[in-house]
Amino acid sequence: MADASAILAIQDSPFARKLAAFVALAPQDLAVMSDLYRRRRKFAVGVDMIHQGQSDQSAYVLASGWACSYKLLPSGARQIVDFQIPGDFLGLRSVLFRTSDHNVEPITPVQASVLSQRDLLDAFMQTPRLATAVLWAASRDEAMVVEHLIDLGRRSAAERMGHLLLELGARLRLVGLAEKGGFACPLSQYLLADAMGLSAVHVNRVLRELREEGLVTFQRGRVVFDDYDALVEFAAYDRAYLDHDGPLLK
């Protein structure tokens, strides 16, 4: 069982901050989380954490660093499905199915807590509130994938880019990793291209356009919202979808 200082530490973790936005967490929930959070592993940039087609994978909670989940096509093209930031689950689907249907790769050096299928189910039995919170978080992830699908299907390259940056901003704010007006962002234009179904060259042009329009500036690893409201308008971003202002379940 976790001791008091560990519980204080967990309360400030990105994972707890995120779940707390969905469900008000009691001390015993935090204690269970603290136990879950214990087994840490480090991963170097570019070394896959989860492999497509491989079975018996663990799931993880990102403690620090950024990662991305992606699929490779026989043609060699790749599509990034989502980026993961601290507090995010990854590989939940890989533990439910026997084999993983996607890859996960660190973008920066990463620290993550390892969760076996057993750990997870045990934790859920102990505190149903936690299970509910995780189910909510998983549904939020699915809603983001759907939003991403809309990006690729029906939005222009510039709208997509604006939407992605707004979404990342909202997610980082939730876990305390964004300052007002911007955030530090380790994504290269190649990664952005693979996420948005564009070429790196075109990503570059789109970023220039957004900068020249005075909407956002993304340069040397920092995103700055030059005119937040105008960008929201331009990208048809639905504020309601990630910006909650309090736990949904008290």
Place this chain on the structure above:
Amino acid sequence: MADASAILAIQDSPFARKLAAFVALAPQDLAVMSDLYRRRRKFAVGVDMIHQGQSDQSAYVLASGWACSYKLLPSGARQIVDFQIPGDFLGLRSVLFRTSDHNVEPITPVQASVLSQRDLLDAFMQTPRLATAVLWAASRDEAMVVEHLIDLGRRSAAERMGHLLLELGARLRLVGLAEKGGFACPLSQYLLADAMGLSAVHVNRVLRELREEGLVTFQRGRVVFDDYDALVEFAAYDRAYLDHDGPLLK
């Protein structure tokens, strides 16, 4: 409690057939399902079953007919996220969040069983196996959305079309609604266009190309796979992803 004849009837339903592919269901699971399945509603073509932005929605299980879930953009464009066929859940996310983030519309006349949040949670408490099966089904749905995202991001129009038709075939086969070599399909070229992020005009051309290549024929409401293996190859379709050959959990 459901009687014996009701249990026999449920066993043949698309819903039970689908879940049985994931988890071997015991008689008491079927009894609970039969109770869930009781409250039926009918919906006419084009009348939304679930509304974007509206709260306190029910979830449904499709008993007969086809539906589609979609989002509308301020520009008036729409993107179909997925098609639903008999046995599919719909609106699971709408009951988890307070308000729905998407619409669901019947494509043909539809019969569906209504599930309140309460019904669902109660059923899960009674038979955890059923809960597991539903969680699996939800994860499969998410995997399909991800695959659809790959379509839009990195596959050509023709590959997308091939992929969609193969996927629909596999899903229909699972619930006993496809014959070998093809299936009845009520989707208009407009619906296909909205699903694949194309114009209806281009859908028409793509269908012609696939037909002329001798891969698939989609005409007057029937899809016929002229050369299944070649189409799988062409569309880079991963057979493993929907074609299971037995319950994953005994």
Place this chain on the structure above:
DNA sequence: CCAGCAGGTTGATCTACATCAGTGTGATGC
């Protein structure tokens, strides 16, 4: 101190798809 390299930037050309503006056809209604 320079070599090598990853990432960013720019211009020229090509192409897959959209858009527009029709024609054809079979089902439904009065």
Place this chain on the structure above:
DNA sequence: GCATCACACTGATGTAGATCAACCTGCTGG
């Protein structure tokens, strides 16, 4: 028996974004 409507189909033209081929910048390492 003709009007209407939904859907399928076709050709001409326009455009967003890909691809190729440079060059530039700031790091890292020997």
